[in-house]
Amino acid sequence: MLTLPQSAKHIITTLKKHGFEAYAVGGSVRDLLLKRKTHGWDFTTNATPAHILALFPDSFYDNQFGTVGIKIKASSVKDKALSEETIDVYEVTTYRSESGYRDHRHPDEVVWGTTLEEDLSRRDLTINAIAFDGEKIIDPYQGETDLKNKLVRAVGDPETRFKEDALRLLRTIRIATQLGFTIEPQTFSAIQQHTQLIKQVSADRIRHELMRIMESAYPADGVLVLKNSGLLAEILPELDQAFGVPQKSPGRHHIYDVGTHLIESLRHCPSKNPLVRFATLLHDIGKPAVFRQNPQTKQITFYNHEVTGMTIAKNICLRLNFSNRDREKIVTLVRWHQFTVDENQTDATLRRFIKRVGIENLQDILDLRIGDRVGSGAAITSWRLRLYMKRLEEVQKQPFTVADLKVDGHDVMKIFDISPGPKIGKILDQLFNEVITQKLPNEREPLLKRLTEIK
Structure with missing residues (x-):
């Protein structure tokens, strides 16, 4: 049996007590049905923003889409899911219908709706168009069936949904990646046909969705779906161009082309940090630009690809509006990923390496190296890498400056x-x-x- 947390019940009960309909809706209900941890709650109601503001003193309304934010304190609703100090913000939106999407992001006109069904019809995916009031589930688009079948499907006509809001192109892939679901064929075909619409989406929103893919359980699969949909060519053309660039040649251990190697490196990177995962995905991004093959020997080289890659990674981070701190971390990991693993290096050499990379990035660059190794078809580690890591550990116990x-x-x-x-x-x-x-x-x-x- 589904049970809402006390904080969500409080919202619904208060609205119902004053004669309004109220339902939890969207990703929170989806995650409740999947028994996944929920992150915040969204609600829909026939109460207008003015009604909602009057009923909830700790609420605010600063948009034109009928969404009121309600501050929830754990102590005020006795919700065990929240700590005593927690202040969360739940969003309550008036039933609405929308029309006109000239910018492919926002409706030109928003009209208050009168029924729940009308409100659910404007939502993006069937698994997000399920409503629950604590007693009954309203599911007009068979979202529960799609949850059971692990399918991500657009509500109604997928082309219409994506033309309404181009962010849905990326969001659909991100949700499928997070859940480990498959995108329904007609929905996926519509993404492929409208990839150019992603140009209407801000860099900040694209970065946000990319990082959520990176922090999911299946980031490598998510990037492959981006590739197969055609979206990768729009948002990360530098990575898309790496597919098909060969690496296998006499004396080289690589079994994949550059693009596939980057995907497999990401798949096997042990770090959970989305920035480290993203750096792993980009670590050989400079190879296509410096690719050379000797016509006689067929030998392939990628001289100074890490230096070229550093510049490309920096440009990607600038384009996607990464913070200075995050950009510096990603660029550092890409620049120095090609470090020499030699157990006979002097302490001074190891200290120079640690200074270049930064102690705070040391474990991250080792995690990148592990992903790089396995993504090349090698074993997860080697005696030489293990000994090198032990040496690095020992050297860190020594001072790096007089101040230490x-x-x-x-x-x-x-x-x-x-x-x-x-x-x-x-x-x-x-x-x-x-x-x-x-x-x-x-x-x-x-x-x-x-x-x-x-x-």
Whole structure:
């Protein structure tokens, strides 16, 4: 039996008590039926925004589409699903019908509707057009059947749905990816026919949907669906062009073309971080631009592809409006993914590598390397990579700068009985050199003892 959380019941009960119809609707009901964790709740009602605002003191209305936001505090509704400090915002929208979509994103006209069925008919997918009031399910488009059959299907005519809102092209693929569902053939065909409409969607919305695909359970499959639909060529043409670029040649271990290798690398990347997954998807994005093949030997080369790839990845991130911080992380991982795994490298060499990549990105670039290996047809790891990772672990215990020493200038001034000045820096530099050459451990007591010795 389906049970709404107390916070959702509170919304519906309050509206019903005052003579209005009210239903939970959309992805929250879909996830409830699938026994998945729900993220926020959406409701639809025949109450107007003015009625909703009057009934819920902690509500606000700042749009033209009939959607009122209601702030929900756990303590006010005794909802165990929310912590005491949680303030969530639930959206309650008046029944409506829409017409005219000249920009392929927003309706030209919104009219308040009178029935639930009229409201559900404007929704994107059958599995999102299911309503529930805590007692009965309203499902005019057989969304429950599609849930059981693991199908994502447009409500009514799919071409009409996608022309109304071009974001639905990408959103449909994202939802199918998140759920591990198949897109119904007629719906998928409509996506293929209208991929050019995605140009009407803002970069921010495209990035948001892409990152939700990246953080899903099946990101590689999602990118393949983007490829097969034709949407990939519109939103990530650099990646689309990587398919068909060969890598297999005498002496090379690759079994896939560049595009397929990138998909398989993403599939096997152990990181759950969507930015790391996206960097893994882009790590060889520079290869098509630097592809060369010797006509006599058939040998293929991709010289400096990581440098070229860094520039391409940066341009992609700029185009999709990634934050500076996220862009820097993605670009760093792409630039330095081609690091040499050699267990005999000196500590100084390893420290330089860690400085380039950043300690905060170290595990991420190793996860990228694992995806890269398996995506090339190799084993998940090797004795050399395991030993290299162990060496990196050991080197991280050593200081990287004077500031990492377990003593500081105050200790020097106290032991030497001197005032601030350049001598302090010279003494700390001497200690630092002795630590990184492993003559001294970076531990406070041995360092203090050494200071007294060189006084």
